[in-house]
Amino acid sequence: MSDDESTDINESDEPAAVGVKLGSTRTVLDIPDGRGGRERHSILTCLATYEDAITGEEKVLFGEEAAVEYPDTVRFMLRSGLPEDEESVADAERFFEAVVDAHDVPEESAVVYAVPTIDNEEGVENLTSVIEGSSIGQIEARSFPESLCGSIPAYGDGLDAIDEVFLSVNMGSTTLEACAYRRGEQLSPFSTGSVTGNEVDRWIVAAVEEESQGRVHIDRTTAREYKEEHADVGDFEPFTDVVQQPGGGSHEFTVDRGVRDPVDRYIDDAVDAVANEFLPGLANDHMKPYQLALGRPIAVTGGMACIPGLTEEFEARLSDALDRDIEVVSPDDPATAAAEGAARIAERLI
Template sequence: MFEESTSASEKRRGVGDDPTPVGLKFGSVRTVVARPEDDAVQTTVALTCSATYQDPLTGKRRAVYGERAANEYPDRAQFMLQSELAEDNERATVTRSFLETFAQTNDIPPNSAVVYAIPSFDDRRTTLDAIIEESISGRLLDGYSTAMCESIPVFGSDLDAFDRIFTTIKMGSTNLEACVYRRGEQLAPFSTGSVRGCEVDRWIINNVEEGTQGRVHIDRTTAREYKEGRTNCDDIQPLFDDTTGSGAAQKSTVERSVTDAIDRYVKEAVDEIANEFLPRLVSRSIKIYKRVLVEPIVLTGDMAVVPGLREAFEDRLSSELQRNIVVTTPAEPITAAARGAQRIAGRLLETGAY
């Protein structure tokens, strides 16, 4: 039901006297859990989506989740966190069911200390907190901002991020966020819903339809896979009417559709950072502004996995600010937040802070 992306073995750590430190990222696109296994940290990844269908024998509505939902029902797979939970009780119910199934499927020990990554500046936080607490009840729980959790693996193998001053830009599916972290303290937090990673999927779909004069339609799952470089553009060629042009021209249409959509996103993101976030930071402290711009900016979020996006953002922001800006990303953007949260959980257990 769920895809396990990293697993050294089938063996799972059982329930013991000492709580197991667990990190959880409940994200708009993916949900990830990180936990210790065989003296290492292993991660499990699932798409945060569901789809329902009617059982032909019983007539009852049934649900499938994760990769199975996206692959078997691409036309109606629902990514639950890409709209406001508070405005939709049915969506909140589906979200709760998804997380309960994820926790059961992946055997999160009842005797565990779970740190979960939460949106940094999002009004869904209260709703998400409640859903997480209900879905994985009986475990010790604490939440830290997603951007901080994702940044922890960037700065070594410990929790050095809490001793540094740096800027994060979180390119999420539903929001663009930016913040300076000063030894864990948030300075000049900025968030906007006008630049959304999930919109890139829609732009790709529209670009492909326009480029093929309406002969080809791709679903959102396929668009996301193109965006993230997980599906080669060659794979779509059989869908094209070959009488309209050569295979090379067809491949070029798809590639251009993806590139144009990502370029548009980068341009809009840089405009928001350069013209909204950074002026806000200047008004807060010109000294902090000058300091953080000579340090690498940590780029996180769902869009951080897009090939070439970091370089494109770095180049455009450097040009906009007329200075050399260095942008970095976690080595494993998809699992970074859960890994960072798991380290926090381990430290909280060590120090007795729970």
């Protein structure tokens, strides 16, 4: 008997545990790899449609391929964080179905999905309907807060975060979320749309234009790529890129402060939001848990926490702002941690 056959038998014995995060920039799936382990996939949350050259049928393309091949018509349907209107709900449904289909996610599965902490009931309901209306999750489908899911791998290999009192900060594309958790319960959830990865991308567009004395105007996708590839808080290396001039020829330019300054400002803004907006509210409403949680490591998650050195700098500046030693813990991969934590909850449910 081959290995393949034996894993097939194992798989049919037990429903699959699936972790999902449908994010505005990327969607992450944490699924069984069919060999007794697990694998994680990160996919750009976008789709494009085209006509099949032979049958004329409308076909769906998603992720990187859609973004690169159809830059003019590609739709990032969760740009604002959640599916807002009928059209983006329909796009999100097609996108999600195409993604689970392409990755052979079993229908017989327990699905746990991460939801942002945001004051947008309709948007959250739409997200729920996209996932619970999909073909997967026939055993069970449940949602948990994204920042709780992301904190689970920050606190070790198990589900320790679920039974703890701790603070969590989630640094995403469209929001910065902060929340205290008391054994899974949210205390004083806070969310701001003004300290975000998308905002940093906009600042990079402006800063690169300034650094090049108006000669270089990049789009926001390029700005995001600069940030994801080059941003580094302790160890930034200036880099060069080339733009084609409209009249022919090309222009080479160097980016230094164009990426450094926006990231620096982001850290200051994040510290300001946590120290001066979130924490005072928490202290006011829940004094004892606040004191307890501040003495423990703060879980910092979300894609922006992937920037090398960012969490260390956040830790140092937050300690300064609060005039006490703050410790930060981060998962190995902050951008996919929410799906990983969700999958661990799903395993427990099974």
